[in-house]
Amino acid sequence: MDRDLVQRVLAALYQAESAISGQELAQQLGVSRTAVWKAIGKLRAAGYEIDATPNRGYQLRSQIDIPYPAEVSRGLKTKQLGREVHYYETLASTNEQLRVLAREGAGEGAVVIADSQLKGKGRWGRSWFASPGQNLTFSILLRPDIEPRRAGLLAPLVGVACHKVLTGEPYNIPCSLKWPNDLVAAGRKLGGILIELSAELERIHYVIVGIGLNVNDTFRDAPEEVQKRATSIAQFTGRVRRVPLLQRLLAALEQEYQLFLAEGPEKLLAHYRTFCATVGQQVSVYSRGELVAAGLAEDIDSGGNLLVRSKEGSLTPVTSGEVSLRQE
Numbered sequence: 536m537d538r539d540l541v542q543r544v545l546a547a548l549y550q551a552e553s554a555i556s557g558q559e560l561a562q563q564l565g566v567s568r569t570a571v572w573k574a575i576g577k578l579r580a581a582g583y584e585i586d587a588t589p590n591r592g593y594q595l596r597s598q599i600d601i602p603y604p605a606e607v608s609r610g611l612k613t614k615q616l617g618r619e620v621h622y623y624e625t626l627a628s629t630n631e632q633l634r635v636l637a638r639e640g641a642g643e644g645a646v647v648i649a650d651s652q653l654k655g656k657g658r659w660g661r662s663w664f665a666s667p668g669q670n671l672t673f674s675i676l677l678r679p680d681i682e683p684r685r686a687g688l689l690a691p692l693v694g695v696a697c698h699k700v701l702t703g704e705p706y707n708i709p710c711s712l713k714w715p716n717d718l719v720a721a722g723r724k725l726g727g728i729l730i731e732l733s734a735e736l737e738r739i740h741y742v743i744v745g746i747g748l749n750v751n752d753t754f755r756d757a758p759e760e761v762q763k764r765a766t767s768i769a770q771f772t773g774r775v776r777r778v779p780l781l782q783r784l785l786a787a788l789e790q791e792y793q794l795f796l797a798e799g800p801e802k803l804l805a806h807y808r809t810f811c812a813t814v815g816q817q818v819s820v821y822s823r824g825e826l827v828a829a830g831l832a833e834d835i836d837s838g839g840n841l842l843v844r845s846k847e848g849s850l851t852p853v854t855s856g857e858v859s860l861r862q863e
Contacts, residue, residue, distance in 0.1 A: 607622075
Protein backbone atom coordinates (compact mmCIF):
# COMPACT_ATOMS: atom_id res chain seq x y z
CA MET A 536 0.00 0.00 0.00
CA ASP A 537 1.39 3.38 -1.06
CA ARG A 538 1.77 5.43 2.11
CA ASP A 539 1.37 8.62 0.11
CA LEU A 540 -2.00 7.39 -1.16
CA VAL A 541 -3.20 6.81 2.41
CA GLN A 542 -2.34 10.42 3.24
CA ARG A 543 -4.00 11.70 0.07
CA VAL A 544 -7.19 9.79 0.91
CA LEU A 545 -7.07 11.26 4.42
CA ALA A 546 -6.62 14.77 3.03
CA ALA A 547 -9.59 14.28 0.71
CA LEU A 548 -11.76 13.11 3.62
CA TYR A 549 -10.80 16.18 5.63
CA GLN A 550 -11.63 18.46 2.70
CA ALA A 551 -14.98 16.83 1.93
CA GLU A 552 -17.90 18.75 3.44
CA SER A 553 -20.08 15.65 3.38
CA ALA A 554 -19.76 11.94 2.64
CA ILE A 555 -17.76 11.16 -0.49
CA SER A 556 -18.11 7.93 -2.44
CA GLY A 557 -15.30 5.52 -3.15
CA GLN A 558 -15.81 6.17 -6.87
CA GLU A 559 -15.42 9.92 -6.38
CA LEU A 560 -12.28 9.40 -4.33
CA ALA A 561 -10.86 7.04 -6.93
CA GLN A 562 -11.49 9.52 -9.76
CA GLN A 563 -10.18 12.46 -7.74
CA LEU A 564 -6.95 10.65 -6.83
CA GLY A 565 -6.48 8.74 -10.08
CA VAL A 566 -6.51 5.29 -8.50
CA SER A 567 -8.83 2.28 -8.35
CA ARG A 568 -11.75 1.91 -5.95
CA THR A 569 -9.94 -1.11 -4.49
CA ALA A 570 -6.92 1.06 -3.69
CA VAL A 571 -9.22 3.57 -1.97
CA TRP A 572 -10.89 0.79 0.02
CA LYS A 573 -7.48 -0.50 1.17
CA ALA A 574 -6.39 3.01 2.14
CA ILE A 575 -9.58 3.44 4.21
CA GLY A 576 -8.75 0.18 5.96
CA LYS A 577 -5.25 1.44 6.78
CA LEU A 578 -6.67 4.65 8.23
CA ARG A 579 -9.16 2.75 10.37
CA ALA A 580 -6.37 0.49 11.64
CA ALA A 581 -4.45 3.64 12.61
CA GLY A 582 -7.38 4.80 14.75
CA TYR A 583 -9.43 7.03 12.44
CA GLU A 584 -13.19 6.68 12.77
CA ILE A 585 -14.62 6.62 9.25
CA ASP A 586 -18.28 6.01 8.56
CA ALA A 587 -19.23 4.14 5.39
CA THR A 588 -22.85 4.67 4.30
CA PRO A 589 -24.35 2.82 1.30
CA ASN A 590 -25.14 5.14 -1.63
CA ARG A 591 -23.38 8.05 0.13
CA GLY A 592 -19.77 7.05 0.81
CA TYR A 593 -17.10 7.68 3.38
CA GLN A 594 -16.99 10.39 6.02
CA LEU A 595 -14.62 11.17 8.88
CA ARG A 596 -16.57 10.99 12.14
CA SER A 597 -14.16 13.12 14.21
CA GLN A 598 -10.60 14.35 14.31
CA ILE A 599 -8.07 11.96 15.74
CA ASP A 600 -5.84 13.02 18.61
CA ILE A 601 -2.73 11.02 17.78
CA PRO A 602 0.31 13.10 16.73
CA TYR A 603 0.74 11.51 13.33
CA PRO A 604 2.78 13.65 10.90
CA ALA A 605 -0.32 14.48 8.84
CA GLU A 606 -2.20 15.64 11.94
CA VAL A 607 0.68 17.75 13.25
CA SER A 608 1.24 19.47 9.90
CA ARG A 609 -2.46 20.27 9.38
CA GLY A 610 -2.86 23.81 10.73
CA LEU A 611 0.71 24.05 12.04
CA LYS A 612 1.79 27.71 12.23
CA THR A 613 5.55 27.40 11.91
CA LYS A 614 8.05 27.89 9.11
CA GLN A 615 10.53 25.24 10.21
CA LEU A 616 9.85 23.49 13.49
CA GLY A 617 7.68 20.42 13.00
CA ARG A 618 7.76 20.50 9.20
CA GLU A 619 9.51 17.13 9.32
CA VAL A 620 7.84 14.80 11.81
CA HIS A 621 8.66 11.19 12.64
CA TYR A 622 6.00 9.44 14.73
CA TYR A 623 6.46 6.14 16.55
CA GLU A 624 3.87 4.27 18.57
CA THR A 625 6.67 2.85 20.73
CA LEU A 626 10.27 3.97 20.90
CA ALA A 627 13.15 3.49 23.29
CA SER A 628 13.92 7.22 23.38
CA THR A 629 12.96 10.15 21.16
CA ASN A 630 16.32 11.79 21.86
CA GLU A 631 18.21 8.67 20.80
CA GLN A 632 16.20 8.31 17.60
CA LEU A 633 16.61 11.98 16.69
CA ARG A 634 20.34 11.70 17.33
CA VAL A 635 20.51 9.03 14.62
CA LEU A 636 18.55 11.23 12.20
CA ALA A 637 20.76 14.23 13.03
CA ARG A 638 23.88 12.27 12.15
CA GLU A 639 22.22 11.28 8.89
CA GLY A 640 21.70 14.96 8.03
CA ALA A 641 18.13 15.69 9.17
CA GLY A 642 17.30 19.38 8.87
CA GLU A 643 16.73 21.87 11.64
CA GLY A 644 13.24 21.64 13.07
CA ALA A 645 12.87 17.88 12.61
CA VAL A 646 10.72 16.33 15.34
CA VAL A 647 10.54 12.79 16.70
CA ILE A 648 7.40 11.88 18.67
CA ALA A 649 6.64 8.70 20.59
CA ASP A 650 3.32 7.73 22.12
CA SER A 651 5.23 5.41 24.41
CA GLN A 652 8.90 5.52 25.45
CA LEU A 653 10.52 2.38 26.80
CA LYS A 654 13.69 4.11 27.97
CA GLY A 655 12.67 7.75 28.33
CA LYS A 656 15.18 9.67 30.41
CA GLY A 657 15.30 12.82 32.45
CA ARG A 658 18.42 14.53 33.72
CA TRP A 659 21.36 12.48 35.08
CA GLY A 660 19.96 9.40 33.31
CA ARG A 661 16.83 9.14 35.47
CA SER A 662 13.89 7.30 33.93
CA TRP A 663 10.91 9.35 32.75
CA PHE A 664 7.48 7.81 33.39
CA ALA A 665 4.71 8.48 30.87
CA SER A 666 1.55 6.41 30.35
CA PRO A 667 1.24 5.35 26.67
CA GLY A 668 -0.98 7.57 24.54
CA GLN A 669 -1.68 10.11 27.28
CA ASN A 670 1.13 12.64 27.14
CA LEU A 671 3.54 14.42 24.81
CA THR A 672 7.06 13.03 24.60
CA PHE A 673 9.00 14.51 21.71
CA SER A 674 12.39 15.81 20.63
CA ILE A 675 13.31 18.71 18.34
CA LEU A 676 16.48 19.10 16.30
CA LEU A 677 18.15 22.52 16.29
CA ARG A 678 21.29 23.63 14.49
CA PRO A 679 21.95 27.09 15.97
CA ASP A 680 24.87 29.19 14.76
CA ILE A 681 25.97 30.18 18.26
CA GLU A 682 28.98 29.49 20.46
CA PRO A 683 28.73 26.17 22.34
CA ARG A 684 28.99 28.00 25.70
CA ARG A 685 25.65 29.70 24.95
CA ALA A 686 23.83 26.40 24.36
CA GLY A 687 22.87 26.33 28.04
CA LEU A 688 20.46 29.19 27.32
CA LEU A 689 18.29 26.86 25.25
CA ALA A 690 16.85 25.22 28.40
CA PRO A 691 15.36 28.48 29.74
CA LEU A 692 14.29 29.34 26.19
CA VAL A 693 12.25 26.13 25.94
CA GLY A 694 10.91 26.65 29.45
CA VAL A 695 9.72 30.15 28.61
CA ALA A 696 7.99 28.98 25.41
CA CYS A 697 6.20 26.15 27.22
CA HIS A 698 5.26 28.45 30.10
CA LYS A 699 3.68 30.98 27.73
CA VAL A 700 1.57 28.28 26.07
CA LEU A 701 0.43 26.60 29.28
CA THR A 702 -0.44 29.79 31.16
CA GLY A 703 -2.24 31.26 28.14
CA GLU A 704 -5.56 30.45 26.50
CA PRO A 705 -7.14 27.94 26.38
CA TYR A 706 -5.22 26.13 29.16
CA ASN A 707 -4.61 28.79 31.85
CA ILE A 708 -2.50 26.44 33.97
CA PRO A 709 -1.05 28.14 37.07
CA CYS A 710 2.44 26.80 36.41
CA SER A 711 5.91 28.16 37.05
CA LEU A 712 9.49 27.34 36.06
CA LYS A 713 11.89 25.47 38.29
CA TRP A 714 15.56 25.99 37.52
CA PRO A 715 17.09 24.56 35.45
CA ASN A 716 14.59 22.71 33.31
CA ASP A 717 11.27 21.79 34.94
CA LEU A 718 7.70 23.01 34.66
CA VAL A 719 5.79 22.79 37.93
CA ALA A 720 2.19 23.38 39.00
CA ALA A 721 0.80 23.22 42.53
CA GLY A 722 4.22 22.12 43.70
CA ARG A 723 4.28 19.10 41.40
CA LYS A 724 6.17 18.34 38.22
CA LEU A 725 4.23 19.05 35.04
CA GLY A 726 7.00 18.60 32.52
CA GLY A 727 10.72 18.39 31.96
CA ILE A 728 13.28 19.49 29.39
CA LEU A 729 16.45 17.65 28.42
CA ILE A 730 19.07 19.37 26.23
CA GLU A 731 21.74 17.27 24.50
CA LEU A 732 24.58 18.83 22.56
CA SER A 733 26.94 17.66 19.84
CA ALA A 734 29.71 20.20 19.40
CA GLU A 735 33.38 20.95 18.95
CA LEU A 736 35.26 23.60 20.94
CA GLU A 737 33.95 26.50 18.84
CA ARG A 738 31.11 25.00 16.79
CA ILE A 739 27.78 23.32 17.48
CA HIS A 740 26.91 20.42 15.22
CA TYR A 741 23.37 20.08 16.54
CA VAL A 742 21.24 20.37 19.65
CA ILE A 743 18.49 17.95 20.62
CA VAL A 744 15.73 19.37 22.78
CA GLY A 745 13.77 16.64 24.52
CA ILE A 746 10.43 17.58 26.09
CA GLY A 747 8.21 15.47 28.28
CA LEU A 748 4.87 17.01 29.18
CA ASN A 749 2.19 15.38 31.31
CA VAL A 750 -1.04 16.04 29.41
CA ASN A 751 -3.82 13.57 30.22
CA ASP A 752 -2.01 11.21 32.58
CA THR A 753 -3.74 10.11 35.78
CA PHE A 754 -0.59 8.24 36.96
CA ARG A 755 -2.79 5.33 38.00
CA ASP A 756 -0.11 2.83 36.95
CA ALA A 757 2.86 4.99 37.91
CA PRO A 758 5.31 4.22 40.71
CA GLU A 759 4.29 5.67 44.08
CA GLU A 760 7.05 8.28 43.96
CA VAL A 761 5.74 9.57 40.61
CA GLN A 762 2.17 9.73 41.93
CA LYS A 763 3.38 11.92 44.81
CA ARG A 764 5.46 14.31 42.72
CA ALA A 765 3.78 14.59 39.31
CA THR A 766 0.73 16.34 37.94
CA SER A 767 -0.83 16.78 34.50
CA ILE A 768 -2.68 19.42 32.51
CA ALA A 769 -5.87 17.37 32.66
CA GLN A 770 -5.88 17.53 36.45
CA PHE A 771 -6.42 21.28 36.12
CA THR A 772 -8.55 21.55 32.97
CA GLY A 773 -10.01 18.17 32.15
CA ARG A 774 -8.92 16.12 29.16
CA VAL A 775 -6.90 18.05 26.57
CA ARG A 776 -6.37 17.35 22.86
CA ARG A 777 -2.66 16.70 22.36
CA VAL A 778 -2.24 17.65 18.69
CA PRO A 779 -3.35 21.31 19.05
CA LEU A 780 -1.22 21.58 22.19
CA LEU A 781 1.82 20.28 20.34
CA GLN A 782 1.20 22.71 17.48
CA ARG A 783 1.03 25.64 19.91
CA LEU A 784 4.22 24.50 21.62
CA LEU A 785 6.11 24.24 18.33
CA ALA A 786 4.92 27.70 17.25
CA ALA A 787 5.93 29.25 20.59
CA LEU A 788 9.30 27.49 20.54
CA GLU A 789 10.04 28.74 17.05
CA GLN A 790 9.13 32.30 18.01
CA GLU A 791 11.37 32.29 21.10
CA TYR A 792 14.21 30.59 19.22
CA GLN A 793 14.19 33.10 16.37
CA LEU A 794 14.01 36.00 18.84
CA PHE A 795 16.98 34.56 20.75
CA LEU A 796 19.06 34.18 17.58
CA ALA A 797 18.19 37.67 16.36
CA GLU A 798 18.31 39.70 19.57
CA GLY A 799 20.07 37.64 22.22
CA PRO A 800 18.78 36.22 25.51
CA GLU A 801 17.76 39.35 27.42
CA LYS A 802 14.00 39.16 26.84
CA LEU A 803 13.69 35.43 27.44
CA LEU A 804 15.79 35.65 30.63
CA ALA A 805 13.64 38.52 31.89
CA HIS A 806 10.54 36.32 31.44
CA TYR A 807 12.34 33.34 32.97
CA ARG A 808 13.37 35.30 36.08
CA THR A 809 9.83 36.57 36.59
CA PHE A 810 8.27 33.12 36.60
CA CYS A 811 11.11 31.05 38.05
CA ALA A 812 9.88 29.63 41.35
CA THR A 813 13.46 28.87 42.41
CA VAL A 814 14.59 32.51 42.61
CA GLY A 815 14.16 33.95 46.11
CA GLN A 816 14.17 30.54 47.79
CA GLN A 817 16.66 28.99 50.18
CA VAL A 818 18.08 26.07 48.22
CA SER A 819 20.61 23.28 48.19
CA VAL A 820 22.01 22.39 44.77
CA TYR A 821 23.44 18.95 44.09
CA SER A 822 25.35 17.66 41.08
CA ARG A 823 25.49 13.88 40.80
CA GLY A 824 24.79 13.55 44.50
CA GLU A 825 27.36 16.09 45.67
CA LEU A 826 26.42 19.43 47.24
CA VAL A 827 27.75 22.24 45.05
CA ALA A 828 25.96 25.27 46.53
CA ALA A 829 23.64 26.17 49.38
CA GLY A 830 21.97 29.43 50.30
CA LEU A 831 19.64 31.99 48.75
CA ALA A 832 18.86 31.53 45.04
CA GLU A 833 19.37 35.19 44.31
CA ASP A 834 19.08 35.50 40.53
CA ILE A 835 19.62 34.01 37.08
CA ASP A 836 22.64 35.49 35.30
CA SER A 837 23.05 36.29 31.59
CA GLY A 838 24.27 32.76 30.92
CA GLY A 839 21.23 31.11 32.50
CA ASN A 840 23.20 30.08 35.60
CA LEU A 841 21.60 30.09 39.04
CA LEU A 842 23.31 32.53 41.41
CA VAL A 843 23.35 31.16 44.95
CA ARG A 844 24.51 33.35 47.85
CA SER A 845 25.78 31.50 50.89
CA LYS A 846 25.35 32.54 54.53
CA GLU A 847 28.92 33.80 54.43
CA GLY A 848 28.02 36.11 51.55
CA SER A 849 29.86 34.42 48.69
CA LEU A 850 28.02 34.18 45.36
CA THR A 851 28.24 30.92 43.42
CA PRO A 852 27.09 30.65 39.79
CA VAL A 853 25.70 27.14 39.25
CA THR A 854 25.58 25.85 35.68
CA SER A 855 23.54 22.71 36.32
CA GLY A 856 22.31 20.61 39.18
CA GLU A 857 19.38 19.27 41.18
CA VAL A 858 17.67 21.91 43.32
CA SER A 859 15.91 21.18 46.59
CA LEU A 860 14.29 23.75 48.85
CA ARG A 861 15.83 24.19 52.27
CA GLN A 862 13.81 24.61 55.43
CA GLU A 863 15.46 27.45 57.36
